[in-house]
Amino acid sequence: MARGIGKGLIGTGAAVAAVGAHDLLQRKHSVLRNYPVIGHMRYLLEGLRPELQQYFIERNWDGRPYNRDVRSVIYERAKGIHGELSFGTERDVHRAGYEHLVHSTTPLDPPDEPPRVRVGGPDCSRPYDMSLLNVSAMSFGALSANAILALNEGARRGGFAHDTGEGGLSDHHLERGGDLVWEIGSGYFGARTTDGEFDPDQFREQSAHEQVKCVSLKLSQGAKPGIGGVLPAAKVSPEIARVRGVPEGQKCVSPARHTAFSTPVELIEFIARMRELSGGKPTGFKLCVGSRRDVLAICKAIREVGTAPDFIIVDGSEGGTAAAPLEYEDHVGMPLTNGLMLVHNALVGTGIRDRIKVGASGKVATGNDIVRRLIQGADYTNAARAMMMAVGCIQAQRCHTGTCPVGVTTQDPRRARALDVGDKSARVHRYHEATVDQAVQMMATMGARQPEDLTPDMLRHNVSHEEVRSYAELYEWLAPGQLLAEPPRDWAADWQAASADRFLPSPGGVR
Incomplete structure (x- = not known):
């Protein structure tokens, strides 16, 4: 026995x-x-x-x-599994806050190819055709080398853009040949002097890479607007120290504010300088909106300087994959819906919307998310969390510890090995393709051939259990140049107080 x-x-x-x-x-x-x-x-x-x-x-x-789990949709699309479910919706369609898109009785056939967005204003000599969905800013350091490689290979296969985040431009970003949006933050990583100032020579050299299609200046991010990013000392490996231009093994902290400019006019002049140094590539900035007056101050600066950023990325306070203090995650910054419509209306009202493309970033995960943001004023969208899930993230919420169990947010080579670049890049590609196709199909269902055909009356919002109103009715939409001619009463005080020569704080409170 x-x-x-x-x-x-x-x-x-x-x-x-x-x-x-x-x-x-x-x-x-x-x-x-x-x-x-x-x-x-x-x-x-x-x-x-x-x-x-x-x-x-x-x-x-x-x-x-x-509520049907959005995570399941992301995982299924990344794996190439059909996401249809039986027995109708599982949402309470009568509750306050529920939103739905308006379909047409005579829907259209979707186009053979998804529409793309030409980014590049009159001062840009090398415009870029942006996908409706792209990889939002996540840096090497926050993500592992294998995660960066998989995201970029997926972007190359699918023909969409991969934002580098503010952690510098690494070999892993460049190796696979996918299109890049190079983000520069307040630490100027990858283009900084030894004392942390902006280095134009390094910037010119780095931005010359063929894969760099656009350059983005980060003013703030949705997860923690008003404070800089932090990379723990344990994550600052020799390679990351070299890419960022910082000491190895020391905590890497981005300043809360930029040193290269301090006023709206100086911001617009700095963006114009970056565009010139990059050889005419599209150059813009990203922000989580704080106040209407600051946005209007930037619009006034654009008109005063006579040049405009090629794009503005609006980051919602509900978005963000970065580790941040709970108080900032929950209580600082404007949600994407409010910030996006504010920026769109401010640009329209000051007569400069046709020169600037607007990107939207903040919990964009599905086709209906893309369509909603296009209706609210965006030209294209970016996704961070969804792309992390497509590359294998299981939301273990150990990103800041370096002990990610699936190799996405670690600099431990043994843990990072778990993320197979070939398999996960294919998943990123499949997720992007399926989600954009679904967005284009939904637009056709609504009778829209192009994003420009979408209008605010196509998105409806439950005000209460009994009352449903469209976005055209719920919100004020400015006419081109309206702020220059006769500002509406609700905008007049902020328009009067906004100055091209200063950001907030300013006397008289904020809006």
Whole structure:
């Protein structure tokens, strides 16, 4: 009997060893590559998940109706799985705050190719045709080298742009040949002097790379507007120190504000200088909107200087993949809907909207997200969190610790190995393609051939259980040049107080 038990244990051990070896060698599941054998528990629980959810729904333990999980949509599209579900919507379509798109009785056929957005104003000599959906700013350092490689290879395959984030331009960004938006933050990483100032010579050299299609100046980000980014000392490896131009093994902190400019006029002049140094590539800035007066001050500066940024990326306070203090994540900055419509209307009202493209970033994940943001004033969208999920993120929320279990947000080579670049780049490509196709299909369903055909009356909002109103009715939409001629009463005080010579704080409070 003992001999039989011994043989059983040996057989079990051999089977476990075989499973472990298979897990280490396979390339589809990052969790199993880092956690062989025991990682299967995750997939077991994942398989039980629908039944567990139904168990809670029937008993109403969570106190609210079950909403279809957007994460599942992202994962399924990345894996090439069809996302159709039976039995209709699982949302409470009567609750206040619910929004829906208006379909046409005579829908159109979608175009053969998704529309693209030409970014580049009259002062830009090398315009770029932007996809409706792109990779939002996430830096090397925050993400692993393999994550950067997978995102960029996915962008190359799908013909969309990959924003580098403010952590500098690394070899991993350039290796696969995908289109890049090079982001420069207040630390000027990759284009900085030894004392942390902007270095025009380094900037000219780096921006000359063929893969760099646009240059973006980061004023603020949705996760933590008003404070700089932080990369813990443990993540500042020799390679990252070289890319960023900072000391190895020391905490890397971006200043809260820029030193290259301090007024709206100086901001616009600096952007014009960056465009010239880059050889005429589209140059713009990203911000999480704080106040209407600051946005109007920038618009006044554009008119005064006589040149404009080629694009403005509006980052919503609800977005952001970066680690940030809870108070900033929840209580600072304007949500994307409000900030996006404010920027759009300010540009229209000052007569400069036709010179500037507007990008939207903040929890963009599905086709309807893209369409909603286009209706609210955007020309294109960027996604960060969804792209991280497509590349393998399971939202373990250990990004800032360097111990990411799937190799996405770590600088530990052993952990990063779990992320297979070939497999995950294909997932990024599939997710992007399926999501853009769905957005274009939805526009055709609404009778729109191009994003320009979308209008605010096509998006409806439940004001209450009984009342539904369109965005055309709910919000004020300025006419071209209206602020220059006769500002509406609600805008007049802010227009009067905004100055091209100063940002807030200013006397009289803020709006």
